Amino acid sequence: MDEDSGIRLNRPLAIAAVVVALLLGLVVGGALDIGKRLFGGPDPETVASSALQSMRAQNRLVPFVARYVSVVSSRQERLGGLVSSERTLILPGDVRYELDLAQLGPDDVKWDAASNTLNVTLPEIEIAGPEVDLAAAREYGEGGVLSVVTDADQALDRNNRARAVADLRKQAASPVPMRLAREAGRQAMERSFALPLQAAGFDSAKVIARYASDGTPVTEPLDRSRAYNDVLEDAQARR
Numbered sequence: 717m718d719e720d721s722g723i724r725l726n727r728p729l730a731i732a733a734v735v736v737a738l739l740l741g742l743v744v745g746g747a748l749d750i751g752k753r754l755f756g757g758p759d760p761e762t763v764a765s766s767a768l769q770s771m772r773a774q775n776r777l778v779p780f781v782a783r784y785v786s787v788v789s790s791r792q793e794r795l796g797g798l799v800s801s802e803r804t805l806i807l808p809g810d811v812r813y814e815l816d817l818a819q820l821g822p823d824d825v826k827w828d829a830a831s832n833t834l835n836v837t838l839p840e841i842e843i844a845g846p847e848v849d850l851a852a853a854r855e856y857g858e859g860g861v862l863s864v865v866t867d868a869d870q871a872l873d874r875n876n877r878a879r880a881v882a883d884l885r886k887q888a889a890s891p892v893p894m895r896l897a898r899e900a901g902r903q904a905m906e907r908s909f910a911l912p913l914q915a916a917g918f919d920s921a922k923v924i925a926r927y928a929s930d931g932t933p934v935t936e937p938l939d940r941s942r943a944y945n946d947v948l949e950d951a952q953a954r955r
Contacts, residue, residue: 758916760827764834767912768825771817771905779904780813780897784846786883790872803857805876809846811888813897815839815905825909832918834909836925841897846884898927 771777786809791802819839826835855873887893905925913921 760829760834760913760916760918760921763912763916763918764825764827764909765822767909768820768822771908772820774817777815777817777901777904778812778844779815779900780893781810782813782888782893782897783808783810784884784887785809786880786887788876788879788883790875790879792872801857801872803855803872803876805873805880806854806856807848807877807880807884808852809848809881809884811846811884812844813888813893813901814842814844815901816842831922832920833922833924834913836905836909836923838901838905838925838927840927840929841894841901843885843888846881846888848881848884902926 786807787804788807789802789804816839820836824837827833828835855876857872902925906923909925910921910923913923
């Protein structure tokens with residue numbers, strides 16, 4: 717048998733195999749659909765509860781990491797300023813922003829069937845660190861009589877390190893990075909709950925994650941612009 721004949725014989729077999737596969741797919745799909753109708757599929761509360769247990773097992777989530785650099789100087793004077801010593805430290809460090817998932821409880825994950833929405837209340841973001849990069853640290857100082865006859869340089873270095881670590885934490889807790897970290901944590905948690913819901917077939921389900929300090933949609937103040945006349949009246953009343 718030549719090669720062309722083999723191709724002509726195998727083509728109908730391949731088509732038949734595809735048809736059989738499609739029929740089997742329809743049969744299996746129909747059976748699964750009937751099974752869901754008879755026995756019921758997973759409900760959103762069950763899916764959300766399973767996702768919650770899985771996340772609690774992870775213990776901590778790190779949605780955001782930032783690097784900061786602190787520059788501090790210390791100076792020591794004696795004999796009325798006749799002798800002095802000064803040291804400057806440049807210290808970089810990494811800070812992690814974490815969510816303690818162990819704090820999540822069943823009361824923090826609530827399904828609203830009316831709006832098809834899963835509401836999640838998150839624990840507050842925690843700052844971990846800083847993890848200082850000693851290899852990249854730089855120290856500079858002015859040599860003087862005080863540094864020669866005493867341990868002033870060592871004392872100034874210790875003071876600089878303590879101040880630098882405190883400064884790194886202060887930078888990490890400033891409003892801008894905290895806002896970025898909170899938003900990253902919120903988005904990460906929404907994805908973590910949305911993916912299993914979508915995998916279970918709840919494609920239209922929404923997930924809204926909020927921090928306890930954010931309040932609720934009811935109690936949260938609305939951002940409204942005031943009327944022009946109201947502003948004028950208040951200005952005149954203050955005169």
